[in-house]
Amino acid sequence: MRSDELLAVLASLLNIVGFVVYNKQIFTGKNTPNITSWGIWAFVTVLNFLSYKTMSDDWVKSIFPTISSLMCILTFLVALATGKFVRVNRYDAIPLALGIMASLVWWWFESATYANLLLQLAIAIGFVPTFRSVWVSPKNEKPLAWFIWGIGFGFGGIVVLMRWNDQYQDVVYYADCFVLHLAVGVTALRKTKEAG
Secondary structure, eight states: OOHHHHHHHHHHHHHHHHHHHHHHHHHTTSOOOBHHHHHHHHHHHHHHHHHHHHHHOOHHHHHHHHHHHHHHHHHHHHHHHHTOSBOOOGGGHHHHHHHHHHHHHHHHHOOHHHHHHHHHHHHHHHHHHHHHHHHHOGGGOOHHHHHHHHHHHHHHHHHHHHTOOSOTHHHHHHHHHHHHHHHHHHHHHHHHHHHO
């Protein structure tokens, strides 16, 4: 196995570990996820991994988004099944609408790249309910899983650079999610320290 393939597998395993930690925290009541964010991510990440795979035409770069999509769907279902989640508000429809727009862009313009770039905006907006939730109530999120995910996205970004083929758009997903996941972790950590 080549080093870029090994790093892609490591990044994907880190992603899975982050989800195991996070879902365990849901079951034990340590996390109260924002159901809107997870619903958006469950929907948008399916479009994301499909458009990313088409856009990059690289199965190694696409392992991570595929695993991430499956795990987001699972986490959304865990949150629904346990009933441990923050309720939906009016604002939360905006990212979902962007996800639908991205699917229309892909279909209408037959452009996986435009669709994927629009999905990065939807993913980022999907973080806003979680940021607000953590800011208002520090107990809603624990930082560990968010840091693990951030590191996984960082490794995924390195894989893209190792397999560089002048497709700058391939980096956007990893850079976007690296920053957003670490930002939630830092916010949760800061608020946890303040609350403690």
